Amino acid sequence: MFGFRSSVKKVAGLLLAGLMASGAVAVQAQVTHRTRRESSANRKARIARTTAETYDHRYEVAGGGGYMRFKSGSLLQRNNEVTFWMTGTYFLNPKLGIIGEVRGAYGNAKIANNLGSPVTLPFNPQISQYPFLGGVAYRVYAKEKIAVTVTGEGGAALGKFDGDAKGFQSKDIGVWQDATKPAFALGANFDYNFYPNIAFRVSPTYLATFFRLDPLDLTHGPQSTIQNNFGVNVGIVYRFGKIK
Incomplete structure (x- = not known):
């Protein structure tokens, strides 16, 4: 009889220990689940704070180079x-x-392809343009790390085309006449944010200019035209100040 009671006590003890262990595991699982849920909520709150801080800057300056x-x-x-x-x-x-x-742009005009010109140069003269633009920017996408902004600008572009032509004038070699003419640009800024106030930017751009041939040039095509220019700019963005 004594042995039977001892066996019953052992079995009861084992069952109690199992129940207590199961309860501890359940409690631990609940705590772990609650901790993970709180971590996810904290992460979302942190991302929201960082995003708000990034796009609450009043001023933005940027610069770089391109093609x-x-x-x-x-x-x-x-x-x-x-x-x-x-x-x-x-x-x-x-x-x-x-x-x-x-903006500024520097290149070499391809005079070797200048049809009908009495002048042949042994080199391609350097040309340059300097657009001065103003307009609006509108963010269409703004997340913690990525932002997309579309832009529209208008202004004027200064063109220098025959300064490197060794004494020849624009009408002799078929390049545009030196002048300041209207210009406008459309583009999109793709920003990757390193920090709320610093980002890397890639900007595909379209630039329209309205340079003309010299009025005395009667051999090199239409006097009035529009130049549809496409390119891409890259650079660094710095933000500062607060909107609110």
């Missing part, structure tokens, strides 16, 4: 140009901003 394809005369092939750009933006709210921008 553009430019048509330097009515009958000339397009040439490659290296570019620089500097821009400043004043944000009225986290989405809408006012832009001011300065």
